[in-house]
Amino acid sequence: MSNRKLNLKDKYRLLTRDLEWEYSYRDYEEIFKQESFEGIKITDWSKWEDPFRLTMDSYWKYQAEKEKKLYAIFDAFAQNNGQQNVTDARYVNAIKLFLTGVSPLEYQAYNGFAHVGRQFGGVGARVACQMQSLDELRHVQTQIHAMSHYNKHFDGFQEFPHMHDRVWYLSVPKSFFDDARSAGPFEFMVAIGFSFEYVLTNLLFVPFMSGAAYNGDMATVTFGFSAQSDEARHMTLGLEIIKFMLEQHEDNVPIVQRWINKWLWRGYRVLTLVAMMMDYMLPNKVMSWQESFEVYFEEAATSLFKDLARYGIEMPAYAATAIEEKEHLSHQAWSIFYNYGHAAAFHTWMPTDQEMDWLSEKYPNTFDKYYRPRYEKWREMEEAGERYYNPTLPMLCQTCQIPMGFTDMENPTLTSYRQSEYDGERYNFCSDGCKDIFDHEPEKYVQSWLPVHQIYQGNCGGAEMEDVLGEYYRINLGVDNLDFHGSPDEERWNAWHNLQPAEDKLKEAS
Amino acid sequence: MTIEIKTATLEPIRHTFEHTRRRFGDKPASRYQEASYDIAPENNFHYRPMWQPDKLLNDTSRTAVVMEDWYAYRDPRQYYYGTYVQARAKLQEVTESNYAFFDKRGLAGRMSEEIREKIIRCLIPLRHMELGANMNNVLCTAYGTSTVVTQAFLYNGMDRLGIAQYLSRIGLLLDGNSGEALAQAKEHWMTDSAWQGLRRYTENTLVIEDWFEVFIAQDVVLDTLVYDLMYRQFDQTITEQGGSDLAMLIEFMQEWHKDNSRWVDATLKTTVAESEHNRELIRGWVADWQEKAVADLAPLAEIAVGEDAVSASVEVLNKRLAKAGL
Numbered sequence: 001m002s003n004r005k006l007n008l009k010d011k012y013r014l015l016t017r018d019l020e021w022e023y024s025y026r027d028y029e030e031i032f033k034q035e036s037f038e039g040i041k042i043t044d045w046s047k048w049e050d051p052f053r054l055t056m057d058s059y060w061k062y063q064a065e066k067e068k069k070l071y072a073i074f075d076a077f078a079q080n081n082g083q084q085n086v087t088d089a090r091y092v093n094a095i096k097l098f099l100t101g102v103s104p105l106e107y108q109a110y111n112g113f114a115h116v117g118r119q120f121g122g123v124g125a126r127v128a129c130q131m132q133s134l135d136e137l138r139h140v141q142t143q144i145h146a147m148s149h150y151n152k153h154f155d156g157f158q159e160f161p162h163m164h165d166r167v168w169y170l171s172v173p174k175s176f177f178d179d180a181r182s183a184g185p186f187e188f189m190v191a192i193g194f195s196f197e198y199v200l201t202n203l204l205f206v207p208f209m210s211g212a213a214y215n216g217d218m219a220t221v222t223f224g225f226s227a228q229s230d231e232a233r234h235m236t237l238g239l240e241i242i243k244f245m246l247e248q249h250e251d252n253v254p255i256v257q258r259w260i261n262k263w264l265w266r267g268y269r270v271l272t273l274v275a276m277m278m279d280y281m282l283p284n285k286v287m288s289w290q291e292s293f294e295v296y297f298e299e300a301a302t303s304l305f306k307d308l309a310r311y312g313i314e315m316p317a318y319a320a321t322a323i324e325e326k327e328h329l330s331h332q333a334w335s336i337f338y339n340y341g342h343a344a345a346f347h348t349w350m351p352t353d354q355e356m357d358w359l360s361e362k363y364p365n366t367f368d369k370y371y372r373p374r375y376e377k378w379r380e381m382e383e384a385g386e387r388y389y390n391p392t393l394p395m396l397c398q399t400c401q402i403p404m405g406f407t408d409m410e411n412p413t414l415t416s417y418r419q420s421e422y423d424g425e426r427y428n429f430c431s432d433g434c435k436d437i438f439d440h441e442p443e444k445y446v447q448s449w450l451p452v453h454q455i456y457q458g459n460c461g462g463a464e465m466e467d468v469l470g471e472y473y474r475i476n477l478g479v480d481n482l483d484f485h486g487s488p489d490e491e492r493w494n495a496w497h498n499l500q501p502a503e504d505k506l507k508e509a510s
Numbered sequence: 511m512t513i514e515i516k517t518a519t520l521e522p523i524r525h526t527f528e529h530t531r532r533r534f535g536d537k538p539a540s541r542y543q544e545a546s547y548d549i550a551p552e553n554n555f556h557y558r559p560m561w562q563p564d565k566l567l568n569d570t571s572r573t574a575v576v577m578e579d580w581y582a583y584r585d586p587r588q589y590y591y592g593t594y595v596q597a598r599a600k601l602q603e604v605t606e607s608n609y610a611f612f613d614k615r616g617l618a619g620r621m622s623e624e625i626r627e628k629i630i631r632c633l634i635p636l637r638h639m640e641l642g643a644n645m646n647n648v649l650c651t652a653y654g655t656s657t658v659v660t661q662a663f664l665y666n667g668m669d670r671l672g673i674a675q676y677l678s679r680i681g682l683l684l685d686g687n688s689g690e691a692l693a694q695a696k697e698h699w700m701t702d703s704a705w706q707g708l709r710r711y712t713e714n715t716l717v718i719e720d721w722f723e724v725f726i727a728q729d730v731v732l733d734t735l736v737y738d739l740m741y742r743q744f745d746q747t748i749t750e751q752g753g754s755d756l757a758m759l760i761e762f763m764q765e766w767h768k769d770n771s772r773w774v775d776a777t778l779k780t781t782v783a784e785s786e787h788n789r790e791l792i793r794g795w796v797a798d799w800q801e802k803a804v805a806d807l808a809p810l811a812e813i814a815v816g817e818d819a820v821s822a823s824v825e826v827l828n829k830r831l832a833k834a835g836l
Contacts, residue, residue, distance in 0.1 A: 006682070015675040018692060019638060021696065026713040055675050064599030067595055084520075115653075118645055138592075159529070162529065165551055165554050175557075444557050447557045
C-alpha cells in the first residue's frame with residue numbers, strides 16, 4: 001500500500017471538518033438554538049475558511065514548549081527577586097491596573113469563546129473558538145502567575161477578582177465584556193474577535209507588554225512574548241468571522257456595520273485606561289498615546305477598512321471623535337484618577353518636571369494650554385501639605401461608565417454631556433457614541449450596574465465612603481490607595497535601593 | 511563539597527492573594543490554587559444575556575445541582591493550563607512515535623482484510639461520537655460554575671477533539687490516506703443499524719440544557735460504557751483475531767481515559783456527598799441515561815465484541831458509581 005501525502009488543507013478537512021454529520025434524530029435548531037435570533041443569515045457553514053489549521057496534537061506540543069520556557073523565567077524571576085529591577089516602583093501600578101482591569105477580561109474571553117465554541121453550527125468555526133477559549137484561559141492563568149510574585153512585595157494586587165466585580169473604574173472594562181457576552185454569538189465575535197482582538201489589540205495588549213519591556217519587568221514581558229503567537233491566531237479568527245458573515249448574505253452587512261460602530265467605540269472608551277497608563281504610569285515611556293493611536297488606529301484601521309469596503313463596510317462611526325480626542329484623552333483620564341486617588345486601588349502622583357516636559361513635547365497643542373497649569377496647581381497644594389482629593393462622587397456615563405470628565409472637543413474646557421429619556425427616566429452620556437448605543441438598545445443599557453448609583457442606593461457596604469472603599473471594595477485604606485509619595489510601596493522600594501524618600505531630602509535641604 | 515550561592519532574601523509582605531489565603535491559609539499557594547480558585551466573576555453582572563434573559567451571565571442555576579461552594583471541587587491531577595498541555599504533550603509524543611512506527615513498518619498491510627473492515631466498521635465511526643463529546647464538554651465550560659470545574663471540562667472537550675482526530679488518523683493509516691475508510695465509517699455512523707442507537711444517544715445529549723446532566727449522560731454513563739467496550743473489550747477481541755497491532759494506535763485513548771476518570775470520579779463524588787438533593791437528582795439522571803445507553807449500545811457491542819459485552823461494561827459502570835456513593 002503506498003500512502004499518498006496529504007496537504008495541510010486536506011488533512012485538516014479529514015481530521016476536523018469531516019467529523020460533522022447531518023443530524024436526523026434531532027433538529028439542527030434544537031442543537032444550535034442561538035444561531036438565528038440576531039438576524040444574521042448563514043446559508044452555508046462549509047464556506048468557512050479555517051483561519052489556522054491546527055490539530056490538537058500540534059496544539060499540545062507547541063503550547064507545552066511555550067509554557068515550559070515561560071515558567072522557567074517566572075521561577076528565575078522569583079528566585080532572583082526580579083521586582084527590584086523595574087525602573088521605579090511607580091511602574092508597578094501599571095500592572096496593578098492590568099491584573100485588576102485586564103486579566104479578568106481574559107477570563108471573560110475564556111467564558112465567551114467557550115459559549116460561541118458550542119453555539120456555532122459550523123465545526124470549523126466552533127473549533128477555532130474553542131482553541132481561543134483555551135488560550136484565553138492560558139492568558140489569565142499565566143498573568144496571575146506572572147503577577148503572583150509582585151503581589152508578595154507590593155500592595156494592590158491581592159484582591160483582584162473581588163475588586164473587578166465591584167470597584168467603580170473596573171466597571172468600565174467589566175461592563176464592556178459583560179455587554180459582549182450577553183449579546184448573541186455573532187455580535188460577540190464582532191465585539192471581541194474582530195473589534196477588540198483584531199483592530200484594537202495593538203492599543204491594549206501591546207502597550208502593557210511594551211511598557212513592561214521598557215521598564216525592566218521581565219515576568220510580564222516574557223508572558224507577552226509567549227502569548228504573541230496565540231494573539232496572532234486570534235487576530236486571524238477575528239478577521240475571518242467578519243469576512244464570513246459578510247460573504248454569507250448581503251442582509252448581514254448593515255447589522256455588522258452597526259456592530260462595528262458600536263464595538264469600536266465601546267472598545268475605544270475602555271482604552272482610556274491604557275492611554276493614561278502609557279502617558280503617566282510608565283517611568284520609561286514607550287511612545288505617547290497619541291503616537292500609538294496614530295500608528296495603530298488611524299493608519300492601520302484606515303487600511304483595514306479600505307479592504308473591507310468591497311463588502312460595503314465603511315469606516316466606523318465616531319472614529320473622527322476618537323481622533324479628535326487623542327491629544328486630550330490621557331490627561332483627562334489621569335486627572336480623574338488623581339482626583340479620586342483615595343478611591344483607586346493603586347497609587348497616583350503628579351508627573352515630575354522632566355515628565356511634564358515630555359508631555360509638553362508630545363502634546364504641543366494641548367498640554368501646556370490646558371493641563372500643565374492644573375497640574376502645577378495640584379503640585380503646589382501637595383507641597384503645602386494639602387494634596388487634593390475630590391470628596392464628591394462623580395456622575396457616570398450610562399453606557400461606558402466612565403465619570404463624565406471628557407470635554408467637548410470644540411471647547412476643551414467644557415464637559416461633554418448628552419442625555420436621553422427612556423420610560424420616563426433620564427440617562428446621561430459622555431458622548432454621541434455612548435448615547436447612540438443606548439438609544440438603539442435602551443432596554444439593555446438601563447440595566448447597567450452603575451457603581452455610583454449603587455453606592456447611593458446603599459448596595460455597596462454602607463453610606464460612609466470608608467465602608468464602601470474599605471469593606472465593600474476591600475481596598476486597604478492608606479496602603480493600596482492615595483498618593484505614591486508616602487506609600488508603603490515607596491518606602492519598601494527605597495529600602496531595597498537605599499534611597500531616601502523625597503520628603504526627607506526636602507527636609508534636609510531646607 | 512557543596513557550593514552555596516548567596517542570594518539576597520527579601521521578606522514578602524504576604525504569601526499569596528487574599529482569596530487564596532482565605533481558602534487555604536496564610537502560606538504560599540500552589541500554582542494550581544492561584545490559577546483555579548475564586549477567580550471567576552460572581553457579582554454585579556451588568557446585563558442579562560439576550561440568549562437567556564431569565565438568567566444572569568454566570569448563573570449558578572444553569573443546573574439543578576446545588577452546591578454551597580462551587581469551589582469545593584479539586585482536580586486530583588491539579589491541571590491548570592500549563593500542567594494540562596504538558597501532560598498531553600507527553601502522551602502525544604508517545605502516540606506520534608507509535609503511529610510513525612505503524613506507518614513505517616506497513617503494519618496496516620499485515621492486518622487481514624477482515625480485521626481492517628472490522629476496525630473501520632466498529633471503531634472509526636466513534637470519531638463522530640467524540641465530536642459530540644467535545645461539544646458537550648465545551649457546553650459545561652460555557653455554562654458551568656467556578657474555574658476549578660469549568661477548566662477541567664474544557665481540557666476534556668479539547669481532548670475529545672484530539673481523540674476524534676487520532677481515530678481519523680487510524681482510518682487514514684488503514685486506507686493509505688485516501689480517506690475511503692473515513693467515508694465508509696461515516697456511512698456506518700449515518701445508516702448502519704448497529705450505529706443508529708449510539709448516534710441517537712449522542713444527538714439526544716446535544717439538546718440537554720442542564721450542564722450537570724450533560725456531564726452525567728456523556729462523561730459518566732456513556733464514556734464509561736463506550737471506553738470499556740471499545741478500548742478494553744474490542745481491543746481484546748481484535749487481538750485474539752490477530753489484529754494486535756491496533757493496540758499501539760489506541761494507547762492514547764486508554765491512557766487518556768485512565769487520567770480523565772480520576773477527575774470524573776472526584777467530581778461525581780464531591781457533588782453526591784454534598785447533599786441528599788444532589789444524590790437523588792444524579793441517581794435519577796444516571797438511571798435514565800444508563801437505560802438508554804445500554805439499549806442504544808447493544809447492537810454495536812454485539813457486532814464489535816459479542817453478546818455479553820454490554821453487561822460486562824455495565825458492571826464496570828456500576829462499580830464506578832458505587833465508589834462515588836451512588
